[in-house]
Amino acid sequence: MTPHRQLLALLALLGLSLAFAVRTEVSTNLLDALPTKGGFAEAYAEAQRFSLLDTILVDVDGSARPEALGEAIDNLGARLEAHPELFSVRYRVTLADAVAIHNAAAPHLAVLVDEGWLRETTTPAGLTVALQAAAARLSGPTGGLVAALLPTDPLDLGSTVTASMQQAGAGEGIAVVGGHFLDTTGTHGLLLVRTKGAAFGTTRASPLYKTLEAELAATPLPARWLGSAKFAAEARETIQSETQVAVGAGIALVAAVFLLAFRSVRPLLGTLPPALLGAGLAGAAASFCSPVHGLTLAFGGALAGLGVDYWIHLYLHAQKDGVGENFATRLAQGREALRHLGGAYAISVLATVTSFAMLVSSAYPAVSDLGLIGIGAVLGALVCVVLVGPLLYASLARPGDRVPSIPLPERVPGWLAAVGIVGLCALAAVAVGVRFDGDPRSLDARTAPTAALEAELDARWMGGATSIPTRTTPHLGTTAALVVAEGATLDEALAALSPAVTALSQRAPGVQVQSPLGLLPGPAERQARADAVADVVRIEADFAIAADVAGFDAATLLPGLRATLTATRAPSLTTWAETPLAELLGRTVRVDERGRATVAALLRAMSPEALRHAQYEVELSGADARFIHPAGLAELGAQHIRTELLTRSGLALGLVLLYLAVRFRDPVRVLAAAMPSLAAVAGTLGCHALFGHALTPASGPALVLVLGLAFDQGIFLVEGEQSGRSGFLAARAAILMALANAFAGFAGLLAASHPAVRGVGLVVTLGIASTAFGAFVLTPALLENPLTTRRWLRHGAFALVGFFVLDQMLALAGRIPPPSVTLPAVHQLDVRSATDRRFGPHRITRSQGIWVATLSGTPAEIGEAAAHLSGPIRDRAEADLYRTFNRLVPNRFVQYGLARGLPFLGRAIVTDSPPAYLEELAAYTQIGADPWRWLAPTYTRKLMMHALHDVGQAMVGTPMLDGCTGFVAGGQWTADGHWLLARNWDFGGGDPFSEDKAVIAVRRDGAIPYVSVAMMGLAGVVSGVNEAGIGIALQAAASDSPVRPGAPMIFIAREVLDSARSLDEAEAIVRARAGFVSEAVLVVDGEAGEAAIFEVTPDGVERRSAGTHLAQSNHLRGRHAGDTLNVERMAHGTTVVRLDRMQALLDERPVDIGRAIELLRDRGGYPDGDERAINADIAAHGVVIDATARSITVGAWPNVAGEFVTFRLADLLADELDGAIAAGADDPVRSLRVHLERERAATEAR
Amino acid sequence: MPRRLFPLALALLMAFPRPAMALDASVWLELGKVQSLQADFIQVQTRTILKRPLESSGAVRFDRPGTLTWAVLTPARSTFSMGGGKATMELPDHRAHRVVDLATLPEFKRLAASVMVWLQADPVAVARDFTTTYAPSPPTIVLIPVDPTLGRLVKTIELGIAESPFRVAHVRIVEPTGDTVEIRFSKVVLDGVPVPDPAP
Structure with missing residues (x-):
């Protein structure tokens, strides 16, 4: 050519x-860059559909003129409402809202009220109370209102329903003042704007952007907005x-x-x-x-x-x-x-x-x-x-x-x-x-002013929860989530969602849930409520009697009662069409033209931790629903x-x-x-x-x-x-x-x-x-x-091979051969639900958020059963422990050194430990896959984990352990003469110890049955009580005695429960094993009525009588009191302050279980989370052991803020695994807030 | 006027009783001078939902500008109080305690204030919320709600006025259903000064 x-x-x-090239259209819409098929696309589409990503916050600043704030919000809200094609707006609660909700709910009251409430109210006593209360209200200045409502709603169900529904949508840190959403200072107002289209396509020229800017510019008070649309x-x-x-x-x-x-x-x-x-x-x-x-x-x-x-x-x-x-x-x-x-x-x-x-x-x-x-x-x-x-x-x-x-040598x-x-x-x-x-929003960018605005609004309206920068999601809100369920019909979808929402409402503190179930009860809820009021004739008869006593003309009220009780027609989407709740339903329910429905619960958590727990509860609920959140x-x-x-x-x-x-x-x-x-x-x-x-x-x-x-x-x-x-x-x-x-x-x-x-x-x-x-x-x-x-x-x-050989030789030298154990293998695992697993006579379930398990038989049978029952809990705990290990020891070289070096301690552990526990552990480690095997052989690693308490104390200077506070009390110093042992186990080993804590009743052949609390898979004991009435708890201490590798303290504690029937026998066991490290061992004898604290060091054991009551923290008070380490701990740690506080509280008056729980929750007037307090919101578990009753009362997650639940050893051994609530929850959100502050401080420090 | 005649004129003026005040809109100014009021009351409700008229008794205390306690002692104890932006209802026999933040429900606050307008004696609120009729004998004020929301609860409020000093001696509320509520006050104390009960 x-x-x-x-x-x-x-x-x-x-x-x-x-x-050709000029025909190319250029887009800046991220949706054009994201997948349109597959799991990510589906999850993202759902997040979009339910407005998880497209909520805009509008903040009106009334700090200059607080008196004009309400009017400015109304003004702006009305003007934004004039653009329904772009967004919907929520900015106030009105009486008209309440009236509309009340009227809409009226034909469905019995379907909308909680089943338990219905049952209680329709008993003869409940009806009497309800009508007498109505008569009393009638005599007040608002009697006219009461009189107007009674003929159609004689049991006043309407106000209960309306009050609960009106709260829908209000968030933490948001006060409803004058019907407006204001911050805690009352100087800033909030409007929630939900965009109709996907925010990612937004530009400054978009109608959404321009309209918002124009309307906000016209407000009499300064207003700013923030959301995905601005970021895009x-x-x-x-x-x-x-x-x-x-x-x-x-x-x-x-x-x-x-x-x-x-x-x-x-x-x-x-x-x-x-x-x-x-x-x-x-x-x-x-x-x-x-x-x-x-x-x-x-x-x-x-x-x-x-x-x-x-x-x-x-x-x-x-x-x-x-x-x-x-x-x-x-x-x-x-x-x-x-x-x-x-x-x-x-x-x-x-x-x-x-x-x-x-x-x-x-x-x-x-x-x-x-x-x-x-x-x-x-x-x-x-x-x-x-x-x-x-x-x-x-x-x-x-x-x-x-x-x-080129300036480079030719020859290398x-x-x-x-x-x-x-x-x-x-x-x-x-x-x-x-x-x-992979988060598409990692492609977002914040300008400095927007980033500052985000931090400000987040702190004001979200409690600061979303501002935690994490390595994986440097600027994303990590606390919003969806639980989504689908069904061929709306009822099917609601039924699928229901268990998740129930679990969230009962056991997920710090998480606000907006779900359609309150407005559209699922089939199960409707049936339960209909059953509760099925006996209309009986209820009417009792009502007539109660009305007569209260002075009412029953004949005028009975038609309303009958209409209320028999109105079983379920509310539908149209029921709420004329109420503000239609907006909530619009966000949480989608029904396509074939009737197929998708329903969602919208979650807003106060912290990533609260959200993670919520996800766990949803998983355990067995709901056929997906949990979707930005991190996911x-x-x-x-x-x-x-x-x-x-x-x-x-x-x-x-x-x-x-x-x-x-x-x-x-x-x-x-x-x-x-x-x-x-x-x-x-x-x-x-x-x-x-x-x-x-x-x-x-x-x-x-x-x-x-x-x-x-x-x-x-x-x-x-x-x-x-x-x-x-x-x-x-x-x-x-x-x-x-x-x-x-x-x-x-x-x-x-x-x-x-x-x-x-x-x-x-x-x-x-x-x-x-x-x-x-x-x-x-x-x-x-x-x-x-x-x-x-x-x-x-x-x-050669060098690489040499290193590999040396490494393997080290690994082999450190490997601890497990004892020879033959698994019985006569039972099949029976998984009835996520919270009900059975293996022959062994069982695990969940009661009030606490795992409860029963194990029995030979060591091999116990180990095999524990492995089968713990299943997913074990995997989750291992993963979390590995994360904790990474957090505490971030240096990979040190990690490697520990992984190869620590197992050498294992030989002394094996020599000193009771063989039965090692057999149990060997059986446990034979079941299931082990994704962490590369770190160390399974048995070796598990054995070392049992010595974590001791090794951590010996090597790390006890940052994880210096925090346990407890006491023993009995005789004249308890209300019923029972002998109690109470303690907080402040162990920083990771969330599983708190979130997945397990109450385990063990009946080993030839040993005394006992119950203890820690976690599944632990062959040792931290806190427990046996059938002979011996209760025991371990609290870390310090002395100058050199560390002597031997049996882990948790094995020694278990041996006490397995064998001891008196303090003397307990002492003999502790003396025989001696200590790996120094420890304060609290022991009570519920049968003989005495208690002691054994100060155990590798040098020996000193028994100190506790009298009728004695507190204990983390220092020794006997012959090792003057040891340098003990003195340093007393001088620089928090142990003395905690001990003095606990002893002072204990001295005030005799205690019972309720009082003991109060003491464990005591914050001593310190700021929340202060480690000088008995309750520093770090306890892996709080427990009150009643050695006389052979019961154990354990606090549910988080720390000691959850409900305290009592389990009796006799009940557990009789396969009655449901506990009884001994004390209600104590503001778990407050405890979670402390966690949040700690997480934030740690992140900032990083 | 010669200086010596002035005391005489004054004596003459004082010798004649002051004429009764004409019952008109200015009555609210008089009633509004009261800073605090406490009284016992007997309330009788005649309602279709009741077998017989329900009589209740108790005590009311009002302190300007807007603190009210309405305590029912018989037949069942209940206390309704308003103040500090909150309305509280307490039924001690039923361990029921409900607090409503009136700030969150401004319409409800206004409704409650309208029902108790005779205590507040706010002429602006009266003019805004009611059509008012003043009858001289017996001295009565009849209030008819203008606001339809209030109108669904109350048809008329009749206030029986007693003089020396001016006060509301009894209230009769007629509801749209025909139900009536009659309240009579006794042992009235105005601004700390007991007022003799009028002759039956």
């Missing part, structure tokens, strides 16, 4: 591609401006690189045609997937830069032996270079197209679009170079032009390559831990990215290696060509993992872009090396130019404020740096000095 025809062909191609609009602007700046800077930098390297503008001019055709074909490809998200197009455009590389290689390769004097010679040189590079071009473009082809099938439209655009860009650039590359060279090159020399020492490869292996190993942040969305998104990136990158890498193998047919050359790519992957992912940066939906695909770049460099380098030294040097120079260009093009992104843009910059710059290391160190070393490199690699491999 003649040069003229080549030029014409180029122009034709360019024109054609531009004609700002993200769009930030992306656009920062990408434009980065691209502009990139072009300038690339030009500078060319000018610096070639000291001429001519080579730079040669980049224009391939860049233009690359961009043109990229645009044409984009037109086939229009609309294309702006981010995709920006990064796709950058891909056109790859085409520049083809030109650079041609330009430098052609002049490697000098530039021809005339055009014809240069044209021949160019054509020769093209012929030489043909193979490299082919394999390079194949590799690059393969990489991008992997992206085309991505579920993320943004990513699949990028793949298509990338293919277009690369092909365009290559076609251009093939078509007119020699022509360009001939036109632009001049005699005297030389290949720029073999040891450097070996060290580099080992380093890359290490980075690759670390890369396994790279995090993926992020996890789903992360799974998507992880799967896509790993499978597609892996496949691309594999295919490219195959191409290389076919092309070079030499393992060393294949490895050399692949080195830049392998270095790029290992370096980029490894550095991300090391520095804790996550890959996002934006930055993940950029890794594929890096791969494409790196493939090219390896291929050109090996091809260059094959064409001689000058070809190799020209290839090196071209690679340096290409990498410098790419770096110049993308480095500007590192300065971006938008996390997604910055993330791309980070991936690309790290990738380029790693590629450069591969291309200039590893590949040359493999190509030029293979023998030396192989020798060093061999050394490295």
Whole structure:
């Protein structure tokens, strides 16, 4: 083809591609970049449908004129209500609301009232009380109102229903004043605006945005708004401006690189045609997937830069032996270079197209679009170079032009390559831990004023809960969630949701739930309520008598009563159409045209912890419902990215290696060509993992872009090396130019404020740096000095193998062989529900939020049963313990040292521990999979976990343990003469000890039955009482006695319960075993009526009589009182303050179980969470043991704030596992707030 | 007037009793001068839902500007109080205690204030919420609600006025259903000064 025809062909191609490219529609709507199919898409769609993501807060600032606040809110609310096509608004509660609700509820009262309430009210006594109360109310000044309502609602059900429904929607920290939602200072008002469309599409020009801004600007008081719509609009602007700046800077930098390297503008001019055709074909490809998200197009455009590389290689390769004097010679040189590079071009473009082809099938439209655009860009650039590359060279090159020399040594020492490869292996190993942040909102950006506004409004209206920055969700609200259920009919969906909502309302403190069930009771609730009032004749007869006594004319009231009780017709969606509750139903119920329904409960938790617990309760409720929350969305998104990136990158890498193998047919050359790519992957992912940066939906695909770049460099380098030294040097120079260009093009992104843009910059710059290391160190070393490199690699491999062998020897040496145990295996696990599992005679259930289990038989039977029954609890606890371990010991080297070193203590534990417990543990560890086995063998690890109390105390200086406060009391010092032992177990081992605490009754063959509280899978005892009336509890202490590895204290405590019938026998057991560490052991004898505290140290045991009552905290008061460690603890810790407080409270008057619970909950006037208090909101469990009654009263989660529930050993052994509530909950939300403050402080400290 | 005639004129003026005040809108100004009122009451309700008229008795105390306690002692104890932006109903025999934040329900607050308008004696509120008729003999004020919400509860409120000093001696409330509520006060104490009960 003649040069003229080549030029014409180029122009034709360019024109054609531009004609397609201009049809491309550019979008900044994130929805265009997110998956439209799969679990993530479904969950995200539900979050959208139920407005989880699209609530806008409007804050009206009345601090300057508080008196005008109400009027301003009404004014703004009315004006916003005038735009129903854009949003719905909730801004006040009115009497008209109450009247409307009352009227709507009237025909359905008996269906809407709680079953228990109905049953109680319709007993003869309940009816008498209700009517006498009505008579009393009648005599008040509002008697007229009462008289008007009684004939239709004689039991006053309406006010109960109305009052509960009116509260729907009010949140914590929001006061309803004058019908408006105000903050606690009364100076700021809140309007809740729910958008009708998805917020992600919002721009400043959107009607939603403009309307809000205009209406807010017209308010008499300052008003501001915040929500996803604002974040989306700002993200769009930030992306656009920062990408434009980065691209502009990139072009300038690339030009500078060319000018610096070639000291001429001519080579730079040669980049224009391939860049233009690359961009043109990229645009044409984009037109086939229009609309294309702006981010995709920006990064796709950058891909056109790859085409520049083809030109650079041609330009430098052609002049490697000098530039021809005339055009014809240069044209021949160019054509020769093209012929030489043909193979490299082919394999390079194949590799690059393969990489991008992997992206085309991505579920993320943004990513699949990028793949298509990338293919277009690369092909365009290559076609251009093939078509007119020699022509360009001939036109632009001049005699005297030389290949720029690069400031890098040609020869690389073999040891450097070996060290580099080992380093890359290490980075690759670390890369396994790279995090993926799949939350689409990680692509949002906050401007500084918006971030400040978010923090302010969050603190004011959300209790500050959502402002906790976490590593995975740096700026997301983590406390809102949905529980979604579906059904073929509305009733089916409600029935599916019902157990979850019941569980949430009963056992999820700190979580507000808005569900449709209060307004649309499910079939089960309706049936239960109908059953409660089924005996209408009896109720009417009793009512008539009660009415007569109260002075009412029964005849005038009975019709209303009958109508109320027999009105079993269920309320429907239309029932509430004319009330404010229609808005709530609109958000929580969806019914399609076929009647299929989706219902949702909207949750707003005060803290992530409260939300996590709520999710757990929903799971345990057995509801056929899904729990959806932002963190969950992020996890789903992360799974998507992880799967896509790993499978597609892996496949691309594999295919490219195959191409290389076919092309070079030499393992060393294949490895050399692949080195830049392998270095790029290992370096980029490894550095991300090391520095804790996550890959996002934006930055993940950029890794594929890096791969494409790196493939090219390896291929050109090996091809260059094959064409001689000058070809190799020209290839090196071209690679340096290409990498410098790419770096110049993308480095500007590192300065971006938008996390997604910055993330791309980070991936690309790290990738380029790693590629450069591969291309200039590893590949040359493999190509030029293979023998030396192989020798060093061999050394490295020997070192790795040596380390592995040493590690395994250490692991083997530390491994503790479990005792030989044969599992009976005669029972089958019977899972009746998430909270009712049975295994032969053994059973576990949940009572008032506390797990209750019974185990019996031989040690092997007990261990086997405990493993089967604990199942999911065990997995959850293990995962949480591992998280706690990571938190307490974040350093990986120290972790490794502990994992390999601690098991050596295990031998002493085995020697000193009762064999029965080890057998039980061995049986326990034989059941179920063990995902943590890589850390240490299962039995070894479990045994060490039983010594956690002791090891932690010995090694960590007791930060987890120095907090237990308790007492023993009995005889004259208890109300009924019973002997009590009460204590808070302040153990920071993780949430499972508090959330999954278990009351376990054990009847081992040949041992005294006992009940204790801790958690499933623990073969030892922390707090418990046996059938002989011996109660025991362990509290950490300190002495100067050297630590003596031996039986864990929890085994010794269990041995006391297993065998002791008196304090003397208990003392003998403790003396026989001695102590691993120092401990205060509280023991009571309910039978003999005495109590003692054994001060146990590795040196011996000192028994101190407790008299009728004695408190104990965490220091010793006997002969070890003067020990340095004990004195230090007393001087610098909180133990003395807690002991004095407990003793003083105890001295005030005799105690009973109720009083004991009060003492355990005492805060001593300190600020909440202060660790000088007996109750510092950190107790894993609070327990009152009645050794005389053989009962154990345990506090439910959280800490000691939940209900205290009493379990009698005799009942448990008789398979009666339901406990009795001994004390109600004590403001669990307050306790959770302390947790929240701690979490916040810890996060800030991090 | 010669200086010596002035005491005489004054004596003459004082010798004649002041004429009865005409019962018109200005009566609210007189009633409004009372800062505190306490009294015993007997209330009789005649309602269709009752077998027989329900008589209750108790004590009422009002302190301006808006604190009210209405305590029923027989036949069942109950206390209704308003003040500090809250309305409280307590039924001690039924362990019932309900507090309503009136600020959250401004309409209810206004409704309650309208029913008790004869205690507040606020001429603006009276003019706004009622059509008022003044009858001189016996001195009676009849209030007919203007607001339909209030009108659904109350048809008329008749206030029997006693003089020396001015006060509401009894109230008769007629409801749209025909039910009536009659309240008679005794042992009235106005601003700390006991007032003799009028002759039966």
